[in-house]
Amino acid sequence: MVLEASTLVKLVVLLLLTFSVVSWAIIIYKYQYMSRLAKQNRIFLRALDNGDARGTLAQAKALDTSPAASLFRNVFSETASRERLKRAISRQEVIEAEKIEKYVTFLATTGSTTPFIGLFGTVWGIVNAFRGIGFKGSASLAVVAPGISEALITTAFGLVAAIPAVIAYNYYVGRTRRAIDEMASLSPEIEAVLMDARKQ
Numbered sequence: 001m002v003l004e005a006s007t008l009v010k011l012v013v014l015l016l017l018t019f020s021v022v023s024w025a026i027i028i029y030k031y032q033y034m035s036r037l038a039k040q041n042r043i044f045l046r047a048l049d050n051g052d053a054r055g056t057l058a059q060a061k062a063l064d065t066s067p068a069a070s071l072f073r074n075v076f077s078e079t080a081s082r083e084r085l086k087r088a089i090s091r092q093e094v095i096e097a098e099k100i101e102k103y104v105t106f107l108a109t110t111g112s113t114t115p116f117i118g119l120f121g122t123v124w125g126i127v128n129a130f131r132g133i134g135f136k137g138s139a140s141l142a143v144v145a146p147g148i149s150e151a152l153i154t155t156a157f158g159l160v161a162a163i164p165a166v167i168a169y170n171y172y173v174g175r176t177r178r179a180i181d182e183m184a185s186l187s188p189e190i191e192a193v194l195m196d197a198r199k200q
Helices: 007-049 053-060 067-075 082-101 104-136 141-199
Strands: none
Touching: 007 053, 007 067, 007 104, 007 141, 053 067, 053 141, 067 082, 067 141, 082 141, 104 141
């Protein structure tokens, strides 16, 4: 049906397929990323609980995905004052939050946009069906079937692209918020460990 569709409908289907493939790539990547992040955060928390700044730094260097470990690494050398350290932690929290949220907005874009792209193809298919009726002067199934099939194809592709993206977006927004909150909750502890290290 897709091969027999009009050029515009083929382009719409190709665009929807592109959205779908990219969305699934992001879904798989984010699942692996968030799982690795949670695991590394647990390792970093155990290291931080020991209260040894140097030992925690050594551990943090091996944790490339944990936002809390990255925050610790990037503010470790801030030695001027507690206020400077607090500002450095706040700046780094924003940077780490952006890393955690990366690519999630594309899922929202896919979920909100692809149904309308599919609807455009639907409208075009119905227009073709009515044009067929006008040319043939008949409303038989043979005349309207090509246009209706185009309409249904694009509707289906739009939904196939949108539904997984919306589900994944809602899931990853929740996990992202929890990861950001966890990092923020560790910031005072990181500050305390680093300030204690300065006094020694």
